[in-house]
């Protein structure tokens with residue numbers, strides 16, 4: 001394991017949230033889609049199932065996407081801003097059979113606030129060990145999804161949306177065409 005478990009979960013969940021906002025697709029079209037996302041990424045705590053909550057979560061995404069494009073100083077400004085606005089106060093807590101880990105806002109804070117703070121706390125870990133290069137954009141030419149490279153040898157190139165397979169198929173066809 002490269003980072004603490006909660007850091008890795010936070011980074012992965014943040015990338016997944018950013019990737020729900022594509023240039024020509026909306027991965028969180030309605031409250032039901034947010035419910036699904038909530039469950040898929042093992043979120044717990046307050047969840048309102050409302051349009052207002054959905055709007056807040058959607059509105060957070062562009063700011064989080066910036067983290068993948070920004071230099072270190074800008075990442076720090078975003079992280080500090082998110083922590084300050086959320087009145088973050090780190091506390092070690094235990095819940096749902098998980099070992100002690102950090103929460104910086106209460107479990108009854110709005111979902112978008114908790115998502116923002118989880119992202120900020122995970123990014124703070126990356127900054128502290130100078131590993132922002134782990135934040136990458138998918139290598140597939142038709143894809144602009146973000147990813148977090150948690151591999152030991154920094155070898156991850158493609159997002160979770162099947163781009164690795166698509167690239168392999170394209171390369172295979174190109175080799176076949178070259179042979180023909």
Ligand SMILES: [Zn+2]
Pocket residue numbers: 095098101103
């Ligand atoms: Zn927790």
Ligand SMILES: [Zn+2]
Pocket residue numbers: 138139140143144145158159160161162163
């Ligand atoms: Zn991709």
